[in-house]
Amino acid sequence: MPVLSYVHQLFSAEQCQAYIHTLRWKDRPLQCPRCQSLNVGPWGIYHAQPGLRRYRCKEEGCKRTFNDLTGTLLDGSKRSLPSWILATFLLCLSCSSRRIAREVGVHIRTSYRWCWWLRNAALSYEMHRQLEGTIEADELYHTAGQKGQAKRGGKKALGRRPRGRRKKREPGRGHYDKDRPAIIAWVSRQGSVVIQATKDFTVQTVQKAADLAVQAGSRLYTDSASSYRAVKGYMHAFVNHTQKEYARGDVHENRAECLFSLLKPYLRVFRGVSKINLPGYVGFFQFLRNFRQQNAFEQAELILQAALNPAIASRARRGEFVACFDHFDLLQTAIN
Numbered sequence: 001m002p003v004l005s006y007v008h009q010l011f012s013a014e015q016c017q018a019y020i021h022t023l024r025w026k027d028r029p030l031q032c033p034r035c036q037s038l039n040v041g042p043w044g045i046y047h048a049q050p051g052l053r054r055y056r057c058k059e060e061g062c063k064r065t066f067n068d069l070t071g072t073l074l075d076g077s078k079r080s081l082p083s084w085i086l087a088t089f090l091l092c093l094s095c096s097s098r099r100i101a102r103e104v105g106v107h108i109r110t111s112y113r114w115c116w117w118l119r120n121a122a123l124s125y126e127m128h129r130q131l132e133g134t135i136e137a138d139e140l141y142h143t144a145g146q147k148g149q150a151k152r153g154g155k156k157a158l159g160r161r162p163r164g165r166r167k168k169r170e171p172g173r174g175h176y177d178k179d180r181p182a183i184i185a186w187v188s189r190q191g192s193v194v195i196q197a198t199k200d201f202t203v204q205t206v207q208k209a210a211d212l213a214v215q216a217g218s219r220l221y222t223d224s225a226s227s228y229r230a231v232k233g234y235m236h237a238f239v240n241h242t243q244k245e246y247a248r249g250d251v252h253e254n255r256a257e258c259l260f261s262l263l264k265p266y267l268r269v270f271r272g273v274s275k276i277n278l279p280g281y282v283g284f285f286q287f288l289r290n291f292r293q294q295n296a297f298e299q300a301e302l303i304l305q306a307a308l309n310p311a312i313a314s315r316a317r318r319g320e321f322v323a324c325f326d327h328f329d330l331l332q333t334a335i336n
């Protein structure tokens with residue numbers, strides 16, 4: 001009996017390659033990734049990567065070779081496919097990148113990069129999600145500072161006293177500049193959710209957030225915060241928490257509050273998130289919630305399928321889905 005340290009040592013490399021092959025060409029014909037020609041044929045194998053198939057484009061003027069991974073997020077990786085598949089699975093179980101590095105046996109920087117690419121690939125499913133029907137909304141302020149943002153590693157002058165892990169909460173509303181950006185959740189009673197990380201909680205921000213997340217004319221249930229009351233374009237009703245009113249018949253926002261009770265422990269796993277990265281984490285949580293009927297491996301399969309699409313992969317590497325994700329005046333643009 002050999003001694004194994006990692007579960008993916010039990011995976012068969014050939015089987016993983018065959019699986020990735022089916023996943024990549026599931027929705028499209030086998031074609032050259034450069035000239036899109038369908039005139040391609042097999043062209044040998046790789047000795048170092050058993051099972052990885054190589055093809056050659058027969059088009060005049062192209063004649064180039066490619067394989068199942070060309071142009072995807074996994075292209076050029078020195079790590080095996082089983083490592084990638086296991087890492088994606090663990091990501092869907094809400095593991096931190098450190099945990100994934102340990103369990104998969106890769107360097108922490110490798111797993112950190114993978115996590116970002118794969119999270120970004122997952123966000124491609126959430127780009128144009130808009131809710132309709134009856135929507136509940138709620139907001140929270142999440143303490144998020146500058147974690148990991150020091151240039152060239154090492155310590156960076158904070159310009160303030162270190163606050164320790166738990167910042168003493170200042171009274172009143174949070175703000176991006178006070179290291180407490182807002183998170184607004186829109187929860188449809190049909191089940192879908194949209195979660196947005198925003199700089200503040202002003203009327204303008206909430207209006208933009210609502211326009212993006214909720215279809216005009218929908219029914220909106222919130223608490224009595226004045227920013228919600230000023231939002232236009234929806235049938236709006238609210239409960240008044242200051243008067244101890246939490247539900248009035250059908251009007252309540254318990255689903256939105258329940259969502260936050262799941263979001264908080266999800267974020268706690270990462271032991272502090274930088275405010276710059278907060279939209280990415282929140283967006284991935286939205287993906288996990290919207291595909292919660294699937295188990296973690298089915299979710300991982302969706303992410304891998306997106307990662308194997310060259311059009312999505314190149315945008316995911318650049319983090320474009322996060323940037324588009326908050327195309328109003330949000331965190332990502334705030335740093336540029």
Ligand SMILES: [Zn+2]
Binds near residue numbers: 059
């Ligand atoms: Zn070609």
